[in-house]
Amino acid sequence: MKEISIIDSKNYVGEQVLLNGWIANKRSSGKIAFLELRDGTAFFQGVVIKSEVGEKLFDLATHLSQETSVKIQGTIQEDARSKFGYEIHVESIEVVGESEDYPITPKDHGTNFLMDNRHLWLRSSKQHASMLIRNEMIRATYEFFNKENFIKIDPPILTGNAAENTTDLFHIDYFEDDAFLSQSGQLYLEAGAMAFDKVFSFGPTFRAEKSSTRRHLTEFWMIEGEMAFMHQDDSLEIQEQYVAYLVQSVLDNCDYALDVLERDRELLEQYTKLPYPRISYDEAVEMLQKNDFDVEWGVDFGSPEETFIANQFDQPVFIVNYPKAIKPFYMKKHPERDDIVLCADLIAPEGYGEVIGGSEREVDYETLKQQIVDFGLDLEDYQWYLDTRRYGAVPLSGFGLGLERAVAWITGSKHIRESIPFPRLINRLTP
Numbered sequence: 001m002k003e004i005s006i007i008d009s010k011n012y013v014g015e016q017v018l019l020n021g022w023i024a025n026k027r028s029s030g031k032i033a034f035l036e037l038r039d040g041t042a043f044f045q046g047v048v049i050k051s052e053v054g055e056k057l058f059d060l061a062t063h064l065s066q067e068t069s070v071k072i073q074g075t076i077q078e079d080a081r082s083k084f085g086y087e088i089h090v091e092s093i094e095v096v097g098e099s100e101d102y103p104i105t106p107k108d109h110g111t112n113f114l115m116d117n118r119h120l121w122l123r124s125s126k127q128h129a130s131m132l133i134r135n136e137m138i139r140a141t142y143e144f145f146n147k148e149n150f151i152k153i154d155p156p157i158l159t160g161n162a163a164e165n166t167t168d169l170f171h172i173d174y175f176e177d178d179a180f181l182s183q184s185g186q187l188y189l190e191a192g193a194m195a196f197d198k199v200f201s202f203g204p205t206f207r208a209e210k211s212s213t214r215r216h217l218t219e220f221w222m223i224e225g226e227m228a229f230m231h232q233d234d235s236l237e238i239q240e241q242y243v244a245y246l247v248q249s250v251l252d253n254c255d256y257a258l259d260v261l262e263r264d265r266e267l268l269e270q271y272t273k274l275p276y277p278r279i280s281y282d283e284a285v286e287m288l289q290k291n292d293f294d295v296e297w298g299v300d301f302g303s304p305e306e307t308f309i310a311n312q313f314d315q316p317v318f319i320v321n322y323p324k325a326i327k328p329f330y331m332k333k334h335p336e337r338d339d340i341v342l343c344a345d346l347i348a349p350e351g352y353g354e355v356i357g358g359s360e361r362e363v364d365y366e367t368l369k370q371q372i373v374d375f376g377l378d379l380e381d382y383q384w385y386l387d388t389r390r391y392g393a394v395p396l397s398g399f400g401l402g403l404e405r406a407v408a409w410i411t412g413s414k415h416i417r418e419s420i421p422f423p424r425l426i427n428r429l430t431p
């Protein structure tokens with residue numbers, strides 16, 4: 001008899017199969033029991049009919065506690081009433097592992113309780129579906145960058161200098177020295193681009209920001225791209241193609257998870273349409289001021305401002321050319337204006353905020369050196385980085401996409417903590 005996964009059950013209608021899984025929930029009347037089964041690929045229903053299976057098996061089925069692991073034998077049938085469309089008519093059940101007093105019951109629990117039990121909460125259908133979408137976005141990321149001939153470079157996680165700013169760094173003891181956890185692999189990717197032309201990285205990054213918003217994690221995964229001989233306008237095209245590719249891949253390959261999450265596919269379809277609109281920071285400020293936001297030119301936007309701007313468009317929107325003073329040291333100055341830099345943030349729709357930050361890099365040796373000094377950084381730490389400008393400097397542009405921000409947006413989850421298996425927040429290091 002064939003051992004199958006729930007997600008593949010449509011291919012086995014009418015066939016007798018074996019399933020390995022867990023009892024997510026159950027209900028029964030005197031004659032029929034419904035087992036909600038999960039096996040890691042999906043959830044669906046097992047039907048146990050007393051008159052067919054006999055007293056003993058029916059009794060076992062009705063006494064299975066939540067999260068008992070089981071091996072089930074039965075026949076797959078179509079089930080037009082359920083969203084999933086298929087169910088299994090159970091013929092035998094073997095208990096593999098008992099489960100007593102599973103803490104997460106079908107009743108409502110507070111988020112804190114669920115987060116304390118994150119290791120178990122991951123088994124729940126919506127959490128499970130979000131992780132399936134995250135997995136697809138990871139898969140599609142590698143596919144996209146491979147297709148576009150990017151070489152993957154893995155930057156270090158232990159670093160000796162700041163990549164973004166000095167305030168958000170996690171310090172750690174490193175033998176007799178200090179080290180920092182990487183905020184971004186960018187500086188290493190720039191060196192990589194000088195060796196391999198187009199490079200990308202995908203790894204954990206760390207920010208010691210004291211922000212406890214629904215958009216901030218202290219540890220998150222970033223996908224960064226860096227391209228040699230490339231200016232900012234061409235970089236924006238790669239960024240929008242990448243984001244549209246992520247959304248399209250989820251639409252193509254995550255039917256089950258999108259159903260579970262009840263995500264609006266029409267909205268997602270919108271986000272695959274290119275190009276994405278671009279507005280300048282100046283225009284954004286004007287737009288906000290006209291709509292009674294109390295913003296002055298020069299400030300960074302908060303989440304209400306970003307959400308308002310995003311709501312003016314049907315797709316993600318690039319805000320380009322921010323003030324130099326609020327962006328990191330490595331960004332290239334605008335050729336005609338000293339007060340702005342060649343950069344862009346991609347703002348996601350529906351209030352999810354910035355999903356990508358990127359820029360053209362300053363590649364003039366003297367200018368970059370001055371900017372390092374002006375930002376109060378120690379020139380000594382950046383000598384290796386300056387080498388990329390000493391030997392055959394070329395135009396460089398790149399960007400970083402925050403995976404969890406993108407997952408939160410595409411899954412439609414309210415809080416970023418549900419878009420990573422084990423979130424690290426200011427006040428949470430466990431489980």
Ligand code: 4AD
Pocket residue numbers: 163164183184185186207209215216217218220222224225354355356357358359398399400401402403404405
């Ligand atoms: O805008 P950021 O800080 O840009 C960089 O780190 C550049 N060095 C990237 C590059 O050009 N190679 O971060 C990039 C993205 C943000 O747009 C956001 O999506 C995400 O990383 N991000 C966070 N995600 C979750 N929690 C946080 N605390 C985040 N900080 C940034």
Ligand code: MG
Pocket residue numbers: 345354356357
């Ligand atoms: Mg940013």
